[in-house]
Amino acid sequence: ALTRRLVQPELLAGVPADKACSLVWHYGLMGIQDRTLGNAIAAHLVSNELLWNLPASDIAHLAEGYALMGQPQPTLFDTLALRITTGGYKWYTNLHEFSAGDTHRTLWACGSPKHCHPGLALALPERL
Known part of the structure; x- marks a missing residue:
């Protein structure tokens, strides 16, 4: 029931990126593999350009959540890789924002068998 409500575009549009x-x-931690919700949130974040201002901790949560849900989201993670390596709207790289924990969690997510994203994974070791 929650998924059916949240995937409605008018409701999802009001959900902030964080x-x-x-x-x-949280869905990932609970082991809920809801592809409908996962796809709707990925589309919401990418199409509304909400990824550009996410802090590193939210990026780590997003990567980890999708990995735990077993859902590859190539468009979302291509956009995240671009955001991290170019700095989004800020004119510096955002790699320095990643704590060791954020870096570890994001690398783990990018390297998980169902969810590998080489572009994002290659950007992060520079941080370490």
């Missing part, structure tokens, strides 16, 4: 990341992460 809350969407948290929702994906």
Whole structure:
């Protein structure tokens, strides 16, 4: 029932990026593999350009959540890789924002068998 409500575009449009990341992460932690919700949130974040201002901790939660849900989201993670390596709207790289924990969690997520994303994974070791 929650998924049916959340995937409605008018409701999802009001969900801030950090809350969407948290929702994906919590679904992943609970082992809920809801592809409908996962795809809707990924589309919401990418199409509304909400990834550009996410802090590193939210990016780590998002990557980890999708990995735990067993859902590859190539478009979302291509966009995240670009955001991390170019700095989004800020004119510096965002790699320095990643704590060791954020870096570890994101690398783990990018290297998981169902969820490998080489572009994002290659950007992060520079941080270490």
